[in-house]
Amino acid sequence: MTMKDVRVRFAPSPTGALHIGGAHTALFNWLWARHSGGRFILRIEDTDLERSTPEYERTILDGLKWMGLDWDEGPDAGGDWGPYRQSERLDGYRRRAVELLDRGLAYKDGDAVIFKVPLGVEMTLHDTIYGDINIQSDRASMNQDGSVKDIVIIKSDGMPTYNYAVVVDDHDMNITCVIRGEDHISNTPKQMLLYRAFGWELPEFAHLPMILGADKKKLSKRHGAASVFEFSDMGYLPDAIFNFLALLGWTAGNDVEIFDRELATTLFDLAKVTKKPAVFDMDKLNFVNQEHLKRLGAAARREIIEPFWRSLGLSPERREKKYLEDALSLMGGRGRTTKELAEFSDYFVDFGPVKERYDASDISSDRRLAIRGFLGELLSSPEWEAAKMEELARRWCETNKTPLKDIAMPLRLALTGRKVSPGVFEVAALLGRDECRARLTHYGFVG
Numbered sequence: 001m002t003m004k005d006v007r008v009r010f011a012p013s014p015t016g017a018l019h020i021g022g023a024h025t026a027l028f029n030w031l032w033a034r035h036s037g038g039r040f041i042l043r044i045e046d047t048d049l050e051r052s053t054p055e056y057e058r059t060i061l062d063g064l065k066w067m068g069l070d071w072d073e074g075p076d077a078g079g080d081w082g083p084y085r086q087s088e089r090l091d092g093y094r095r096r097a098v099e100l101l102d103r104g105l106a107y108k109d110g111d112a113v114i115f116k117v118p119l120g121v122e123m124t125l126h127d128t129i130y131g132d133i134n135i136q137s138d139r140a141s142m143n144q145d146g147s148v149k150d151i152v153i154i155k156s157d158g159m160p161t162y163n164y165a166v167v168v169d170d171h172d173m174n175i176t177c178v179i180r181g182e183d184h185i186s187n188t189p190k191q192m193l194l195y196r197a198f199g200w201e202l203p204e205f206a207h208l209p210m211i212l213g214a215d216k217k218k219l220s221k222r223h224g225a226a227s228v229f230e231f232s233d234m235g236y237l238p239d240a241i242f243n244f245l246a247l248l249g250w251t252a253g254n255d256v257e258i259f260d261r262e263l264a265t266t267l268f269d270l271a272k273v274t275k276k277p278a279v280f281d282m283d284k285l286n287f288v289n290q291e292h293l294k295r296l297g298a299a300a301r302r303e304i305i306e307p308f309w310r311s312l313g314l315s316p317e318r319r320e321k322k323y324l325e326d327a328l329s330l331m332g333g334r335g336r337t338t339k340e341l342a343e344f345s346d347y348f349v350d351f352g353p354v355k356e357r358y359d360a361s362d363i364s365s366d367r368r369l370a371i372r373g374f375l376g377e378l379l380s381s382p383e384w385e386a387a388k389m390e391e392l393a394r395r396w397c398e399t400n401k402t403p404l405k406d407i408a409m410p411l412r413l414a415l416t417g418r419k420v421s422p423g424v425f426e427v428a429a430l431l432g433r434d435e436c437r438a439r440l441t442h443y444g445f446v447g
Contacts, residue, residue, distance in 0.1 A: 006039070010030075010040070023241070024249075035265050041072065041079070044075055063227065086165055093153075128271060171198070235308065235339030240288050243258060250273050304338050305328060308342030319348075344421075360413070371445050374400075375411070379433065379437055384433050389429065411440075
């Protein structure tokens with residue numbers, strides 16, 4: 001098999017949104033397909049009739065698209081190996097079950113079909129990540145008392161079980177490499193017995209490391225967002241989620257931590273995925289997201305931030321696009337997420353949030369008199385440039401024997417409502433003389 005013959009699949013159940021574990025599995029399948037020049041197949045495992053819904057299927061597809069994971073074959077893309085929903089493949093499962101019945105390898109129990117587990121069979125699972133695992137058929141499927149348990153392949157309602165359907169699907173769709181979470185290792189021996197019963201060649205198996213929360217327990221809702229869309233709502237970029245999830249169990253090498261899809265696709269190697277559990281570290285995600293925010297072009301950054309400004313009740317459309325882009329550039333690396341960046345920069349969009357945060361009640365009458373003296377000179381200065389304003393401030397403070405912070409902090413609070421911001425004179429220069437005068441007048445800092 002050549003690299004271009006690689007066929008991998010992501011096979012979610014449409015019983016909920018695309019969660020982080022599923023997105024991680026989809027990403028590694030996508031990376032291997034794109035790196036090898038192979039095919040990435042999306043298959044919907046919807047045999048759970050009570051819980052599967054078209055709405056959840058659409059949510060999963062939308063989540064994959066949000067992450068930029070496109071597929072070559074699938075329920076909405078077609079392909080030569082479909083159908084791509086298990087509910088549309090039932091005839092094949094039943095036909096294969098009849099074959100096992102006819103060969104005496106399975107038996108009926110009412111309307112259910114049961115596969116007989118053969119005894120004394122030695123098998124070896126060749127796992128790309130975990131290495132060789134030796135398995136005895138007697139231990140592939142067991143009751144609680146340790147006795148051998150035959151495997152249900154068709155339930156009494158006529159629907160196939162997971163371990164059976166996945167084998168038939170992967171064979172019939174010519175899947176060459178099964179990449180999935182390590183929690184499926186325990187399922188693999190049962191599936192290997194079914195491959196053996198049909199006389200089919202095993203695909204390559206690669207089980208991905210478990211993802212743990214910061215408390216080293218299996219990742220769950222209690223650790224934060226459960227679906228990729230929740231991360232979107234929290235202000236994380238799809239490129240950052242892609243980057244961060246790729247680092248969970250794999251490294252690009254040479255201390256490269258921030259990368260785009262093209263570089264990840266070039267460098268990815270399934271053989272270099274570690275079996276060590278990966279920790280979902282929010283601090284690391286915030287760092288990765290912040291770095292991707294910094295790398296955005298000015299217009300792209302503004303377009304991403306605008307909806308978050310609106311969610312704060314602001315109206316960015318009242319401002320010129322260039323002004324907003326300059327404001328976000330001035331923010332530098334502040335804001336780990338798009339949501340934080342929108343919050344930290346709200347004073348550039350409107351004066352309202354400033355008034356809500358700051359009322360100048362901390363300024364005594366003596367300090368107010370000094371501030372008014374300095375700001376009178378500042379606002380009458382012929383040059384409204386950050387460097388010139390800072391130079392004027394330092395001269396004024398030296399002449400009046402006043403610490404620079406005693407005038408800079410009130411100015412910062414009056415313009416931004418925050419104790420921390422970009423350089424206060426850079427902020428003043430961008431806001432403009434008239435806007436600064438209006439804000440300072442509101443606080444009684446100028447006459």
